[in-house]
Amino acid sequence: MRTDLVESALRHGLRIATLLAASAIVFGLGLSNLLRNVDRYEPALVQFGALALLGAVLAGEAVLLARGRAWGRLRLPVVALVVAAEVLSYTALPAKSTSTGVDWVFGAANWVGVAVLLDRPLRECAGFLMTHEVTAVLHLFLFDHPTRGALARFATGSVTVVGFPLCVVVVASLLHRLSVSASAAHLELERVRTADAAAAEAHQLRLRRYGELSATxxxxxxxxxxxxxxxxxxxxxxxxxxxxxxxxxxxxxxxxxxxxxxxxxxxxxxxxxxxxxxxxxxxxxxxxxxxxxxxxxxxxxxxxxxxxxxxxxxxxxxxxxxxxxxxxxxxxxxxxxxxxxxxxxxxxxxxxxxxxxxxxxxxxxx
CATH class of the missing domain: 3.30.565.10 (Histidine kinase-like ATPase, C-terminal domain)
Structure with a gap:
């Protein structure tokens, strides 16, 4: 149906935009913060390993997009890999640096996970973002001895870390709902047209039969x-x-x-x-x-x-x-x-x- 093609094109375009945004954040902002603070990590090789894991996920998403396919059964292991990369980064993060410029993975892993889960229901994407937040909160309370300033900084950073990706997920969900509504409206229109055509054909058939009987x-x-x-x-x-x-x-x-x-x-x-x-x-x-x-x-x-x-x-x-x-x-x-x-x-x-x-x-x- 035409509505399905439109929805598929819109969702494909949204996946491409999300992939580009995630790649720019990971290899642009995330990598620059990592290189700028490379001497503070203990050890720095762990951070580059976490970055490589996120890059591998983005590369896989790019390949699937080029082939017009989705993650399918590999989606859950890939999301687990994104969470593992975040945990790995936090193991080598200096003290009192959660949600700061040193914590590059806090603003990068969220976009990678959303890129993988964009075509899934809203609750799955929201669940991943909550897992992302909980991981950062645990590191903050277990290793940073949070102060009021650290909590305020974390809350402020969470607005963009969770809010922006969540907006993209909501847009994808709305596109799906609009597509379902459009498909239902299209089916109803086709049903009405079919009923009208059937009624017109039945009327013509009755006229033809009347003509056949009228002669005799x-x-x-x-x-x-x-x-x-x-x-x-x-x-x-x-x-x-x-x-x-x-x-x-x-x-x-x-x-x-x-x-x-x-x-x-x-x-x-x-x-x-x-x-x-x-x-x-x-x-x-x-x-x-x-x-x-x-x-x-x-x-x-x-x-x-x-x-x-x-x-x-x-x-x-x-x-x-x-x-x-x-x-x-x-x-x-x-x-x-x-x-x-x-x-x-x-x-x-x-x-x-x-x-x-x-x-x-x-x-x-x-």
Whole structure:
């Protein structure tokens, strides 16, 4: 989705900015403070080791960014490595120098940890920053014998050490929430558009069905209403039975079934069943699913004969790989063969001794 792409681009850009800020702080401000006070550390090699650990983490973050990947399962060990680098630096820190310029790791390790945890929930980043603060506080109380001035200095430094990285984390969290809201709004918009399209399609389908029925069913109903047609007339009864079967077929076309052709034939046969006609439906072979226009031509021949049958009828469906046939035999008056409209459909009819046989064939390959 477009909103996901926008969020991914924004988060990727924020990761790059955080990495650049962390690198500038570690190798700029942190390294300069370390070199400026190198003679005060006991020993100085420990501080360079801590700096190397933080630099390795930043290098790993740069490689992952270049490949478009995240830390994954390595995230927790890497965060532990950042905390270990901070603890290592404090082991060689001179007395009474916590949160001073000598304590370079106090303002550097926090940014490295945030760079690793930027794409994680806010609580994880806040937990790391609290761990960072607790480590510095423990060193202050255990090794520095804190004075009021030292506590004030630590509290003032903590505002920037915790506040600035936390602001970046909050921005990342807000970006994620905005992305979730935008995605939900996009999905709702798509749902409304789909519903509107479905409603418009259903309306067009209803209009099309009304047009299909209006050519034959409506004149018949109007004739019955104005008494120009006699309900007792056998021909009128036959036309009514045919229209009833067509209506049932139209209703069956909307159903989602495994074999739409057999489903529609059964609905056509119900009209004959209601008249007391014994209908048999026999199927042989297998056949591809014909399109709706072809199904309508195949069932039209069957429903015409079924609606006219007197007492019995037999419908046979035979399918092969390249031919589908629907034939019906019934005892009824002679009926003309239906005229197919779909290409590849052919209809034949025979009448003999009050028996009518009609067959509709469809060749998919043609």
């Amino acid at each position: 069913a409506i004149p018949l109903l109007e004739g019955l209403a104005d008494r120009s047609l006699d309900p007792e007339d056998a021909e009128v009864q036959r036309e009514c039975a045919i229209e009833a079967a067509r209506m049932r077929r139209l209703m069956a076309e909307t159903n989602s079934v495994a074999d739409a052709l057999l489903h529609e034939l059964r609905h056509c046969a119900e009209v004959a069943d209601r008249k007391g006609v014994a209908v048999e439906l026999d199927t042989r072979g297998r056949w591809p699913e014909p399109p709706p226009a072809v199904r309508r031509d195949l069932t039209e021949a069957a429903l015409t004969v079924l609606a006219t049958a007197s007492s019995r009828a037999r419908v046979t469906v035979v399918g092969t790989g390249d031919l589908l046939s629907v034939s019906v035999v019934a005892d009824c008056v002679e009926v003309p063969a239906t005229v197919p409209s779909a290409p590849g459909v052919h209809v034949e009819a025979l009448h003999h001794d009050e028996q009518v046989w009609m067959e509709a064939r469809w060749q998919p390959t043609s």
